[in-house]
Amino acid sequence: MKFLLDDKKRSVLRIVLVALLALFGGLSVSAPAVADSVGEEYSATIFGNVKVEGEPVQGVRIIVDGGGYTAETVTDADGRWSIGVPEVRAYNVTLDENTLPEGIAVLEGGATQEVEFGLTDRVAKNFFIGEGERNETSLFDQIVSRFVYGINFGLMLGLAAVGVSLVFGTTGLSNFSHGEMVTFGAVAALIFGVGLQLPLFVAIPIAVALSAGLGWSLDAGLWRPLRKKGLGIVQLMIVSIGLSLTMRYVIQFVIGGGTEQLPGFDAPKMQLFGAVALSSTDLMSMGLSVVVIVAFAYWLLRTKTGKATRAISDNPDLAAASGIDVDRVIRIVWILAAALAGLAGVLWAYFRPGIKWDMGTQILLLIFAAVTLGGLGTAFGALIGALIVGVLVEMSGLIIPADLKYVGALVVLIVVLLVRPQGLLGRKQRIG
Amino acid sequence: MSSSKKPQKTTDIHIGDAVPGCKKKDPMVVIDHVKKSFGGLTAVDVEHLEIPSGVITALIGPNGAGKTTLFNLLTGFDTPDTGNWSFMGTSLSGVPSFKVAQMGQVRTFQLTKALSLLTVTDNMKLGAKGQNGESIFRALFPGFWKKQDEEIEAKAMELLKRFKLDAKKDDFAASLSGGQRKLLEMARALMTDPTLVMLDEPMAGVNPALTQSLLDHVISLKEDGMTVLFVEHDMHMVRHIADWVVVMAEGQVVAEGPPETVMKEQAVIDAYLGAHQETDLGEVTGRINIIKGEGK
């Protein structure tokens, strides 16, 4: 990869690198603590944090029951608790108010509240306790908070969606194995950050670099030879499905069927405004996404290779005829798409929270929804589509049950394909 | 280029003067105020056009004139932005292409669509209309369609013989040469017993040895009572077999009439050759200094 870095580009690169390092460093600051947990043999977990005026309360008894299963635990020195449950369904969580300090009680919702799982197999249940200054969460506050969470989710989806869109634009391939490229990044971060105990600001860049390497090897070892062989688009799509199966189960082979966590996943949520509560990890993720997206946008718009990528997406024959080395650009696109997917995987691991062998598969259709909505083949369309899908998924929780959050995005996907298959930013010829 | 038959030209086709949009004695297709734009570009803008029945009409014009777009509009493969057009008195507005075909129009394609993965015979049999066996429940029981299928096969064999493709009847269409595929497409179109046959550049990509045979077949379509409309660039073919010529340029009809007179019209010459056809191209572009002397 040689592109001439003039002084202007060099200084931009420097700023980006410093920003990235700061954010990675920030992620590693939140010190992990081990919550008092029970039921670890189960894969689904309900967890929470008991605090009064920002101070953790130890020894508060929490009981979970539902579906014939019951378990209880007490909060640890950091006020944390975690209870494993055998199945993903609704449970009742009770906080034993007798174990709270004098004069403190649950302010809202009662001592027993219901919790439902959303997209993942981990869900948090926190009680508002204190001396009674808490306001009712108004609908407006809920909308705002869901919007913010949706943006957070959408930014992460966007990193993955951009890669899918670029690969489609330059090679015509609908890559069904992109979800596994996301999981790969998370797993790599797990191996280096937890397995080898490296600090996060080292482990995460390594994970991204390894993902980039994965992208390189996939294009070099599989996609380019198949392109040269002249395989049809449908055949390539089915190959990507086989690849998805292979990668998925190799990952399960390596990390097993359970859920692992990256350090700092349970950083305490800070009340920001209204009902919006984000942890330092959430803020770092959002910041990181924005920085990377801006850097990517710069690459796409300003550098020679970025422009070549857009040229190839527009008109591959013309691009090749005007001297662009199409194969080299496609190689770069795969490396970039994989690196972005790997980073998205790390962020997804914090958002879920948790790393599981099929975590990427879970969001593959959401990624396709984002890409289709924005316009297959356009990178900025994919970003916009991802933000819309992210917000839609979170907001739909206001109207439909939490475990159907996904359905909203899927319905949008189908509707877009019917009404405006070129998406928001795509051009009409691409479709029929 | 010549055919082995001498085509019997029909005259007395039009009413009044031979101008763009003139009425015909016996129109089969009537087009009114039809407009089609792509993005900002107007591809077709035809005030009035009537295609006469029972004769061979040629639709000519330079590249980009809108011929294929008009063709697609007439056959229902595209929809105009505005306008009315009718076939044998029935309005075709909003009618999908397969229904237009059922009404008696059939078209061929510039890039031949012989179905390579079917045999020649199957290609032919596909063309027949009103097949019982194509309805899903009757298809299950041969009793409903076997006899009809045999009749269709006999008709197909006759046509294949006429087009000299009978030796290839069990071969996959993929194994035919380009010219043979064109013949197959035309033969298959005839299986639909059409009233109007629309040929999109039938001579395109055909080697000279085959053009004679193709021309003969087009002439015999008229002799069998069908109306033919074809789009072509080949002026010899047009002069040789067309009874009527419609000239398009920049989306509009610029001239109409019998081939001999139409070719000489100033509007047609301008359309094909541009306004400077008497000036040396070098002079027009300013690269050559022509010294004005006698005789020039």
Next chain:
Amino acid sequence: MDWGSILNNTLAGFLTPTTIAFALAALGLAMHFGFAGLLNFGIAGFMAIGGYGYAISVLTFGFPWWLGMLVGILGSVIFALILGIPTLRLRGDYLAIATIAAAEIARLLFLTTAFTDVTGSADGLFGFNTRPDGSGFQNSNPIPAGTYGFGPFTYNEQTLWVLLFGVIVLAVAVWFLWALMRSPWGRVIKGIREDEEAVRSLGKNVFAYKLQALVIGGVFGAMGGIVYTAAQNISPGVYVTSLTFFIWTSLLLGGAATIFGPVIGAVIFWVIQAFLSNVLPELATSGILPVSTTQASTLRFVLVGIGLMLLVIYRPQGIFGDKRELTFVK
């Protein structure tokens, strides 16, 4: 290494309700993709609707088993219509994405706790094959109690009844597909697969044919789901996209555009799965493979993925297919 037991279990994989269910679903996919060229990646959705339609009719509405099965089939017809009418005009890979999304929506609707009274959500449904009022599938079992068969093909009367039923349904499906494809209707479908415009220009209503193909293939898929469900209980965790991918593998293995290919492909797929699920853990316990037994079980799915890739790259026509006939191969 207990080769005797491995061989026994492998051979048993030839004839199980799951094998028959796969064969039916693969036949449905052959209609969709092999013959009509429709990229349906939501076949698991059709199977789910068939199975749940049957189970819910019996449990919630008290229908007798055969009526419940008809409801399952009717459900799949409606699903095909709802799915097909808007999406059949979409280009290939777009249709693939739309069908996966539709199948996932179906699965999520069966999984959600919102409808748990009817669907059982994550727990699924039980006890609909044998009913206290005698209207269950097993209640109508004509086979006297006992064990039948020999060696690896030993069944009790319940499984035998399911197998008998399944084989009859499969035979009817095979005949149906064969009869259709050698008729003029089949000719039109094959033409559509290759070039819709050409077929339209000959006066055929292409959309109607594609919809018919979608409905028929969908009914086969639903029957696959029903046979699978008649053998045991039903749970949404089965009808994931991996199931669709495994059925695609079975189809491509046998030959996408053939009649017997999908059936044989499904049988071979299951025999190989049975073999691997027995051999691999044994190799692990006996130390030949340096992995744990859970890891060894995961390996067989890795092999399916690799197998699918090799299949579509090097022999996309499968065992019985004719490469010349395939439209998706360049």
